[in-house]
Amino acid sequence: MSWIQISSPHAHNQVTTDQVMRQVLLACLPGISALTWFFGPGILINLLFTVSTAVAAEALVLRLRGRSLGLLNDYSAVVTGVLIGVCLPATAPWWIAILGSLFAILMGKQLFGGLGQNPFNPAMAAYAFLLVSFPLQVSIWPFPAPPFSGSDAGWLNSLAGADALTGATALDAWRNKGLLMADEFWADTSRLAPAMTQAWASVALAWLLGGLYLIYRRLINWQLPVAFLSTLFIAGAFVWGLDTSHQAPPWLHLAAGSAVFAAFFILTDPVSGATSLKGKICFGIGAGLIVIAIRTWGTYPDGVAFSVLLMNFAAPALDYYTRPRVYGQSRAKKGLQSKEPKA
């Protein structure tokens, strides 16, 4: 009889890329649910647009490149679509969702060669593109109105035709507070409704839940999110300590905006991040510092997307300088010195 000849190892743990991607989608569910609860089904409609556009764009490019459409089964386009979708306000127009998805798949991913080749996080590249091109459409969020809350029926009203109210997010309101002192700002609920802050904090907790699931399933490591969030808190506390009456308190950096979501779902993107554990920690610290810098001195209220893109730029250099010490070597190799003097 003839025997098959293949190279070792002959065993495999049977975990495949599409399973990894499906787990990530599963981990997104708490965050998506929380967003939908507070901001209405617009989130789901956005997701419908972003995911279908992402998959269609991916299929189109695979076709153009003469690749098998079977590659769609890796679910990576779906994940990209979901990650853009959850960044968009529930009230964003439909074409924003489609444009964002197209940009992510075409410019962010496939132009570089598809899955595994993109130097930038496609979702963040697309979000930054939208933020620069259509700042209004992507920064105005509806006022949080969970169903069955208080006297009215929450966002269920808007389904019946009523216009949804919009309100500034915590970071937006903080950015636009002008010369107001911190205590005056908090006292003025017309600037920032406590409900808004609470809603975003709840959403952040939901993302944390999904993130913990990812860590539990060992799909991401805990060091990177912890490095990012603790940098955010420590650097935020430092800036706040310089001027407590004008700077945002450190907890706001964590509870408001997309910090927690980004910590577990965006920074941990392996393709565009640093590769070694040390590199990942540096990546998280760097991203945290840039976020605080943008939020404190920049013109954008959040800044996570830009900080991730900037750190994506830095990732190859981080990879060169954060290589682990290999077994049997006296020390870790660093930098670009590629050749040792040969005897």
Added chain:
Amino acid sequence: MTFNIQRANYRFHGGIHPPECKALSNQQPLMMAGLPEQVVLHLGQRLDRLATPVVKPGDRVKRGQLLATSESPASACVHASISGEVLAIEPHPLPHPSGLSLPALVLVSDGLDEPEESVAYPDWPERTADELLPLIYSSGLAGLGGAVFPTRTKLAGALSKGIDTLIINAAECEPYITADDVLMRTRPQAILEGIGLLKKLLQPKQLLLGIEDNKPEALAALQEALPASGLEKDLQLLVVPTLYPSGGEKQLIQLLTGKEVPSGGLPLDLGILCHNVGTLAALADAVVRGQPLIERVVTLTGQALARPGNFRIRIGTPMSQLLDEAGLDAQKAQRLIMGGPMMGFTLPDTQLPITKAVNCLLVPTQQELPLPGPEQPCIRCGRCEEVCPAQLLPQQLYYYAAGQAFEKAEDQQLFDCIECGACAWVCPSEIPLVHYYRYAKDEIRQQRDAAEKAEQARLRFEARQERLEREAAEKEAKRKARAAAAAQANAAKKQAEQQKAAASTQDKTTSTPDESAASQAKKLKQLKVARAAATVAVKKAEKGLSNLESSADATAEQIQEQQTRLQAAREQLKIAEAKLGEAEGN
């Protein structure tokens, strides 16, 4: 007695937990395989390291008889594993990924299994190293963990360098393989005898045995046999967690001692010698029972076998016979793996012989070890890096190997990869990572060979150019020397003639003084010419010498030659001057 058993204190980076599948083969006692009708015994594992046969086709041999011997310590002696007749010495394919055919002795059994008279030292503790070592060296021992490195080479190295620590590798971390496990359960005293022998020969400061915690029966058997062996105080049994590849030599050393074998170095550099339990039992058999390495324990396993288990198998037995004995179902079988599922390699057919390197034959079904799916793009998820026991960055190695950026791959310490396969096992994109690393290593080795050859060619060419130039220079120098000598000879001849003439004229001068004065003047002139010629010759010789001295290519002989030439010319000049002075004095 539990004080001998401890948990290992250290750990290594990464590692994986593949399904062990050991129960398939370790539930049965160690069995004897049937006596083969014919065996094929390879003279070595490498073409440049073959033993020399001392028998010829047609010779009758007994079991254990020396068939091939070797002066080189890098190849092991070969012994008859059955009694019978030497049928032929001819090339046979090796069970090796290369599929290489090497010369082998083919023996046909006479069915008697008649043993050869042999030397044995059951009283080995009283014997000296000088008595024991020749026996060990000639018993054909090789590392039975799979690498078949000749034991005599390892031992000789340890003896000359001296060791602090003897590590006994009983980890057996590869899934499916239970040969060492069952050997420890069945023959713990033989293993301990082997350890005692090495302790006597090498005098290490500590004896450490590393065993994975999934072999409690083997550990208990060793512990039970320990008091009788007299090693109770010396041997430490260290239990390491079940984590592939804890049985890799480098990983086990790290687990037990916390030390790392330097890159490109040997455990001996740390004063450590590492031996597999199977090798130690074989060592004891060789010394205590006088039986050279003619059999070994092999695990026959996989769900395509009806009767899997561990067998004592004569070296050279055809695999097909063993697989039949174990109940191979050819319909279910999907591939034949020599070794385990992580580092073993597939064999093309079952007609190959069992060599000293075979520790396991694995015949899985398709459901058991499914063929890998199509390779998907690397998403740099980093799982490979988490599990790499060498703490490499497998994703970067893959990136550079696939992109043929071999220099960068080398810079990422490609050659510290032990090819354990942990990275490929976890890879969610099912990339055959180890395959890429082997390919890159091969390419780099070939490039190195080519570069070395080119360098040698360059050196050869330069040496030839130099030789040609030197020869041309020598020829030129000789020509000049000849010319100078001829000129001198001419001058000397003329001088002689003139002297003759002068002598004859002098005779006449008495009669004709005018004539004599004229001839005197002529003679003086001639002598002056001769002196001038000699001066020129000296100067020429001097110049030649200084040229030679300043040139880098000149050999010592050349300079010597030129110096003698100068000396001769100077003497000529002296003579010429003396004659001239004499003539002028007249």
